[in-house]
Amino acid sequence: xxxxxxxxxDPLIPGPIQGAxxxxxxxxxRNLTVAYGDHVVLRDVSATIPxxxxxxxxGPTGSGKSTLLxxxxxxxxxxxxxxxxxxxxxxxxxxRALRGAIGFVPQEPFLFSTTIAENIxxxxxxxxxxxxxxxxxxxGSGGQVGATDAVTAAAAVARLDKDIAGFPKGYDTMxxxxxxxLSGGQKQRTAIARALMIDPRxxxxxxxxxxxxxxxxxxxxxxxREVMRQPLDQAxxxxxxxxxxxxxxxxxxxxxxxxxxxxxxxxxxxxxxxLRQDGFYADLYRKQLLEEELAAS
Numbered sequence: 001x002x003x004x005x006x007x008x009x010d011p012l013i014p015g016p017i018q019g020a021x022x023x024x025x026x027x028x029x030r031n032l033t034v035a036y037g038d039h040v041v042l043r044d045v046s047a048t049i050p051x052x053x054x055x056x057x058x059g060p061t062g063s064g065k066s067t068l069l070x071x072x073x074x075x076x077x078x079x080x081x082x083x084x085x086x087x088x089x090x091x092x093x094x095x096r097a098l099r100g101a102i103g104f105v106p107q108e109p110f111l112f113s114t115t116i117a118e119n120i121x122x123x124x125x126x127x128x129x130x131x132x133x134x135x136x137x138x139x140g141s142g143g144q145v146g147a148t149d150a151v152t153a154a155a156a157v158a159r160l161d162k163d164i165a166g167f168p169k170g171y172d173t174m175x176x177x178x179x180x181x182l183s184g185g186q187k188q189r190t191a192i193a194r195a196l197m198i199d200p201r202x203x204x205x206x207x208x209x210x211x212x213x214x215x216x217x218x219x220x221x222x223x224x225r226e227v228m229r230q231p232l233d234q235a236x237x238x239x240x241x242x243x244x245x246x247x248x249x250x251x252x253x254x255x256x257x258x259x260x261x262x263x264x265x266x267x268x269x270x271x272x273x274x275l276r277q278d279g280f281y282a283d284l285y286r287k288q289l290l291e292e293e294l295a296a297s
Contacts, residue, residue, distance in 0.1 A: 008077050008095070015092030017085070020100035023201045024086050025051035025240035027072065032082040034067055041067045043263045049256075051086075052238035054228055056251030058281065059260035065244045066107065068260070069206050072242075073102045085202075103200030105208040109191030111179030116164060117171040119179075119190055120151050123198045154193040157223045159216055160186065184211030189220070196227065203228070203241045209250060221250060248285045257281065 017023060027049040034042040042064045049055045057065050070076040071083050074090055083090045090098060103123075111119050151171065155161045163186055167173040179187040188211050195203060209217045228241050245251050252271040259267035259274070259281050267279050274281040 008074050010094050011092045013092075014094055015088045017088050017093045017097055020097045020201065023097070023101040025101075025201050026086050027202070027240060027242075028084040028087075029068070029071075030082050030084065032068070032071065032078055034064070034071065034076065034078060041263055045260075045263070045265055047258055047265060047268070049240060049242065051240050053255040054241040054243065054253075056243045056245065056254035056257045057260060058245065058248075058251055058257060058284065059266075063260040064263040065260055066206055069104075069204050069242060069244060072202070072204065073099045073104055075104075100198070101201040102204060103195030103198055103202070104204045105188070105191045105195050105206060107207045107210065109179070109187050109194075109208075111175050111182070111187055111190060113175060113177045115172050116155075116160075116167075116175055116190065117148075117151050119175055120154055120193045121148070121197055122194055124150075150197060151193075154196040155189075157196055157220070157227055158189040158193040159220045159223070160189040160193055163189075185213070185216065188212060192220070192224075201239055203239055205241070205243045205245075207244050207246065209245065209247075214249070217247070217250065225253065248281075248288050 029045050029047045032042055032045040033040065045064075045068065047055075057068065059065055067076055071078040072085075072090065074095065078090070080091055081089060085093065085098070085101075112122065152161065155164060155171075164170055164173070173181075175181055175190075179190070182190065188208055192205070192208055195205075209220060212220065228239060243251060243254065248271075251257055254271070256268060256270060257274055258265050259279070261280060267274055267277055267281055269277065275285060276282075
C-alpha cells in the first residue's frame with residue numbers, strides 16, 4: 001500500500017500557478033466527457049463560471065453532478081484540456097495548490113474519531129512557527145478549551161453552534177468513528193464548517209444540506225450568502241461558489257443555474273430565466289411548491 005503510486009499525481013512540468021494564493025477562481029469546463037468503462041457519465045459539458053460568482057447545479061439522480069464537481073480538485077481525473085482554473089488546465093496545477101484553494105463538502109462527509117473542534121480545523125495547516133492547527137485556549141480564559149475563535153465562527157456559519165452548546169463537553173466532545181455519534185445533519189454541518197475554516201478561494205457544496213431540515217437550511221444559506229459575498233481581500237474579491245442541490249430554495253439565488261440531464265447541460269440561466277423556459281427546472285419548482293403547500297395544510 002505504501003509503495004503504490006497514485007494514479008492522480010502532480011504535473012511533471014508545473015504550469016504558471018504554484019500556490020493556492022495565486023488562484024483567482026475563474027472555472028471553465030470545455031467539452032468535458034467522462035466515462036467509467038463503457039458508461040458515459042458526462043458528455044460534452046461546456047460552462048464558464050466567472051470568479052466571485054455562485055453557480056448552482058441541479059438535475060435528477062445519476063445525471064453526473066457529483067462527477068462534474070469531483071473533476072475540479074482532481075478527485076476524478078478529467079481528460080487533458082477539459083477543466084481549467086484561471087485559464088490553466090487543472091492537470092498542470094500542483095495538487096497542494098489546487099486542493100488548498102478549494103473547500104469541498106461531499107455528499108457523505110468523512111469525520112475522524114477525535115474532537116469536534118479538531119474535525120472542523122482539520123484542513124488548517126500549521127503556522128510557520130510550527131503551532132498546532134487547533135490552538136487550545138488556556139483554562140479559565142473563557143469558551144471551550146479546544147475551540148479557537150475561527151472554529152467557533154465557522155461552526156456558527158454552519159449553524160452547528162447551537163448543537164455543540166448542548167453537548168456536555170462542547171467543542172471538546174469526541175466524535176465516534178466516521179462521526180457515528182452525530183446525526184446526518186450534524187455531520188454535514190461539521191463538514192461545511194471544516195470547508196470554511198481554510199477560507200477557500202473556491203467553495204464546493206455537493207448536496208451538502210440534504211440531511212438538514214428546511215428551517216435550519218434557510219439559516220445556513222443566509223449565513224453562507226454573507227460569506228460568499230465577502231471579499232477574500234482587495235486583490236482577489238469574492239470567492240467562487242458551486243452548489244449542487246435537489247432543492248430549488250437552495251439554488252434560486254445563484255448567479256447562474258446549470259441543469260444536468262443524462263450527463264449533458266439541458267438548461268442554463270438564472271432562476272427567473274429558467275422558469276420562463278418552462279423545462280425541467282420549472283417543473284421541479286412547481287413540484288416543490290406543491291409539496292410545501294401540502295405539508296403546510
